Amino acid sequence: MTGGPRGKYVLFDVDGTLIDALSNQRRVWGTWAERYGLDADEVYQVALRTRPMETFAQVAADRDPRECLATLHELEDEDVRSGVYAAFDGASDLLHGLSPGSWALVTSNYEHRVRGRFLRTALPVPGVIVDAAAVEEGKPSPVPYLRAAEALGAEPGDCLVIEDAPSGVRSGLRAGMTVWGVNAAVAVEGVHRHFASLREAVPHILAFASSEASWTAPSPS
Template identity: 40%
Template sequence: MDAGPVTLICRALLLDVDGTLVDSAEAVRSAWAAVAEELGADPDAVAAAALARRAPEVAEEFFAPEERQHALDASLRASVASAGLVRALPGAADLLAAVPDGAWGCVTSGRREILTARLRGAGLPVPEVLVTAEDVERGKPDPQPYLRGAELLGVEPADAVALEDTPEGVRSARAAGLRVVGVLGTHAADDLRAAGADALVDAPGGVRVRVADGVLELTVTAPRTASWS
């Protein structure tokens, strides 16, 4: 595939949050290590698992049944409290500023209160459309989250582009009918390609937006760290 810029035409942008718009790894580790220490689990093991799995899965793996709800409640409080450790990824603020209000939203597997806190902690706006774990019955890689996001934005899935950093997220968006730009950093380029990404970028700043008559023209700059050859 050509390694030069890729142009995608759409009417809306749907973005994952963790690993796509923000670097929240330090916040995740801090929050879950605190929960593990409180409940007598291995902080390093729990924190490492939390970087790759959803909160209920972490609770189920590391804590006894009678402790799991407490672990989830404690992780929610700790995650919100650690939001100041979250940093916007390069170019994220400029990308969001270039897209008109109502033409973008976020689709995430995380909990609403946490993701809202992380966006604010990173100095990024909280969109009107924010699809979180509470809003769907089936999370990524199921298409439901992105179908819901497109519905809330009032566009057909084929008229939207997703930004994702995980193969599960890419598969979710592709199954919903969206085109996908994969953001490197969390997973290998080959994994994002295999999941169906249409293009890759090093960071959100690799996507430039031009707006005309309600149409978004995305110019996607090929990453320096991986080619599309």
């Protein structure tokens, strides 16, 4: 796969970074909670902080976690088919502006759902998608971002990670990559640059990818 100019690469998180799926996630978890007779708001607050299996252990310890996960997956797949999705402002311009082979998606979701959401929002799909099934260790482990870099033929130091969440930021930093945060009023701890919105970050990301900007990532504190 051919890399971008001068070996610059951009690795994107998906939910919360390129796709605005917050209301979808809340709706899915709300429906899941109703099926188990649980308080939807309480379940969602736990789900925001933990991975699904950890969420089940906290809110439905008396239930079979495999059954809980199967129900969640069923609801998430249905949401991809029938839910309303929106890409963040600037996402389409950004992804269409990047050279093929110079960018990838790194998500804690599953590839078929990402493809479904990108189809619904008319976003281009890259050749490399590292999803939850591709790695044994998810974010905040560095493994997902390192796997994406390897698939692109990139060195970690040539990669820019775009993230919105603390676990993803830690993952990128631990992989030895430059990490910029987007779509948050307050910067996530450790990011090298922060943008309140993806739209604000677009010209800077494109400049990095085309080597129009010289950027050396300082060591995270």
